Amino acid sequence: MNKKIGKITLANLGRDNPVFVQVLGICSTLAVTNVLKNTLVMSIGLVFVTALSNVTVSMLRKQIPTRIRMMVSTLIIASYVILVDIVLKAYMPDVSRQLGPYVGLIITNCIIMGRAEAFAMNNKPFLSFVDGISSGIGYSYVLLIIAFFRELMGSGTIWGVTVLGDWWVKWSIMVMAPGAFFMLAVFIWMVKGVILKDAEVAK
Amino acid sequence: MEKKSKTASRIKMVVFMFSITFVFVVVLSFVHLYTKSMITRNETLFLKRSVLYTAGVQIPAGDEELDNYFSENVIETVENGSLPRYRFKNGPTVVYTINGTGLWGVIIAHAGFDTQTGKMTGIDFIKQSETPGLGARISEDWFREQFRGKKGPFTYVPEGENDGENQFDAITGATVTTKAVKEIVNKAAEINNTTGKSGL
Numbered sequence: 578m579n580k581k582i583g584k585i586t587l588a589n590l591g592r593d594n595p596v597f598v599q600v601l602g603i604c605s606t607l608a609v610t611n612v613l614k615n616t617l618v619m620s621i622g623l624v625f626v627t628a629l630s631n632v633t634v635s636m637l638r639k640q641i642p643t644r645i646r647m648m649v650s651t652l653i654i655a656s657y658v659i660l661v662d663i664v665l666k667a668y669m670p671d672v673s674r675q676l677g678p679y680v681g682l683i684i685t686n687c688i689i690m691g692r693a694e695a696f697a698m699n700n701k702p703f704l705s706f707v708d709g710i711s712s713g714i715g716y717s718y719v720l721l722i723i724a725f726f727r728e729l730m731g732s733g734t735i736w737g738v739t740v741l742g743d744w745w746v747k748w749s750i751m752v753m754a755p756g757a758f759f760m761l762a763v764f765i766w767m768v769k770g771v772i773l774k775d776a777e778v779a780k
Numbered sequence: 781m782e783k784k785s786k787t788a789s790r791i792k793m794v795v796f797m798f799s800i801t802f803v804f805v806v807v808l809s810f811v812h813l814y815t816k817s818m819i820t821r822n823e824t825l826f827l828k829r830s831v832l833y834t835a836g837v838q839i840p841a842g843d844e845e846l847d848n849y850f851s852e853n854v855i856e857t858v859e860n861g862s863l864p865r866y867r868f869k870n871g872p873t874v875v876y877t878i879n880g881t882g883l884w885g886v887i888i889a890h891a892g893f894d895t896q897t898g899k900m901t902g903i904d905f906i907k908q909s910e911t912p913g914l915g916a917r918i919s920e921d922w923f924r925e926q927f928r929g930k931k932g933p934f935t936y937v938p939e940g941e942n943d944g945e946n947q948f949d950a951i952t953g954a955t956v957t958t959k960a961v962k963e964i965v966n967k968a969a970e971i972n973n974t975t976g977k978s979g980l
Contacts, residue, residue, distance in 0.1 A: 611913040637800075642793045649800060656804040660811060667815035670822040677909060732913055749953040752913035 582707050589711035592773070596719040597765045601687040606720055607757040609679055613736050616724035617717075618672055619679055624713030626657045627689045631709035633657075634697040641698075650693040658684045688716055723760045727751045827906065831866045834892035835873045836901040836928060863888075872896040876971055877906075880964040883956040885909040887918075891968035898972065899945075903927045903965065915957030923951070932969025936962055 595601045602623075609619045633653050634641075641649050662680045665673040673680070683689070692712050697705040728734055731751030733741035750756045825843060828850050832839045840846045855867045863877035875892040887908045892901035903924055910916045917923060926948050936942075936950040936958050948965075950958040 609912075615912065640796065642789070642796055645793050645797055648797060652801060652804060656808055659808055663808075663811055663815055663819075666822070667818040670819075670826065674826075728913075747952075749914065752953070753911065 581704065585704065585708050586711040589708065589715040590718075591715075594715045594719065595688045595691070595712050596716055596761075597768050598773075599688075599691070600765075601691055602716055603761070605679070605682050605686055606723065606761060607754045608682060610720055610724040610757050610760070611727050611731060611752045613721065613724045613728050615676060615679060616720050618676055619683070620713070620717035620720060622658075622661050622680060622683050623686060623688070623716060624710060626654065626661060626683055627692055627713045628706050628709035629657050630654045630689055631692055631697040631705040632702050634693045635700060635702040635705035638698050646698065647690075647694070650690060654689050654693070655684055688712055719764065723757065723764060727756055727760055731756060830890050830904045830906050831875050831892075834875045834890040834902040834904045835866075835868060836892065837868075866890075873901055874972065875901075876968050878964050878968045878971075880960045880967070882908060882910050882960045883915055883954070884911070887957075887960055887964065889961075889964050889968075891965060893968070893972040895972065897931075898969070899929050899931050900927045900965070900969075910957045911954065915951065915954035917951050917954065918957060918961055923949070927965065932966055932973075934962055934965045934969070 589595070593599065596603075596606060605619060605623075609615045630650070630653050634650055637649070658680065661683070662673070665676070665680060692705075692709055696708045700708070725735065728736075729741065730748045733739055733745045733747055748756070751760075825846065828846055829839055831854065832846075832849075840849050853869050855869065856864055857867070858864045863879065865877065866875040868874070872895045873892055874895055875890050877888065878891055879886055879888045881887070885908075887910070888906050890904045890906060892903070893899070894901055905919050905924075908916065908918065910918065926942065929945070930948070931945045934946050934948055937947050939949050939952050942949045948961075
């Protein structure tokens with residue numbers, strides 16, 4: 578059991594990472610990574626929704642008729658996202674206002690649907706929970722790295738604090754969505770070229 | 781026999797989908813009802829803080845104090861069809877709610893004026909969906925603060941170059957948003973000139 582947990586976690590963080598290996602969740606990667614703060618809240622939201630929807634889908638997996646399983650997953654995911662939205666509005670109005678439409682964007686994140694389909698449908702609730710958390714973290718750390726560089730180069734700040742002085746010419750493109758494409762491409766290139774080189778060759 | 785089981789499984793699917801939807805909707809409805817008053821309250825507090833910020837008044841720290849201060853000093857009026865206006869009882873300040881069109885959607889702002897001198901007391905954006913890191917910087921302090929004590933009609937100049945009481949710093953890379961802000965402040969100044977002194 579413990580071995581399995583470790584294996585799932587490692588795979589989701591590295592070899593099967595949802596962002597740089599499976600290339601899922603790109604929509605939100607482009608949208609939220611220009612400021613670190615938004616990225617972090619988005620990541621927390623995603624970890625939460627992925628874990629809980631995985632558990633729910635896994636618990637119901639024997640009852641869900643195969644033909645409508647995607648409808649059911651979508652319903653479950655949407656419900657959790659609405660829940661996150663309501664809770665943020667009620668208890669953290671400032672964060673909610675900052676994030677605006679991004680919370681709703683969690684629904685469109687293919688990672689959640691992908692994990693529900695590929696993992697939770699065939700595994701026990703606890704393992705699905707672990708899978709959801711580790712997929713979420715696998716997504717989060719990649720986004721945070723991208724956001725760090727985008728915010729630094731695009732606005733000269735980190736977490737809203739100015740670190741690069743007036744001498745730095747801000748790269749406006751880094752703040753806009755195309756900047757994320759460049760950053761993500763560079764990231765994937767480095768990871769695949771350096772760290773996952775052996776795996777690529779073995780293929 | 782085969783046919784019958786097919787029908788049965790179809791019915792089962794519909795029943796399953798119906799019941800699971802029902803369960804989730806009921807749960808969400810309860811959460812919604814439970815948090816509804818909190819959300820409305822947060823919204824009201826946010827608006828009140830914004831009005832005081834715009835008027836250049838020190839914002840009371842606690843929620844209760846804020847409510848008290850507001851009900852003692854501010855009169856809110858909504859003329860038919862127009863957006864709310866806030867007039868301060870002990871002073872010449874009026875805060876107008878103005879909307880404009882930004883790059884991605886509507887921008888709603890609170891714009892405060894001293895009706896005696898025609899100078900702005902401040903501005904705050906209560907709703908905007910501009911590009912984060914570019915247009916959304918209108919919500920940052922440096923941008924909002926620059927309007928205090930200025931007088932319309934406004935024009936914008938490149939970032940960091942404003943001097944004079946009818947200029948403001950534009951945001952580099954967010955021309956559409958800057959133009960929208962210009963329209964908003966000019967519209968507010970116009971309204972203030974025509975109706976500000978005469979009362980509400």
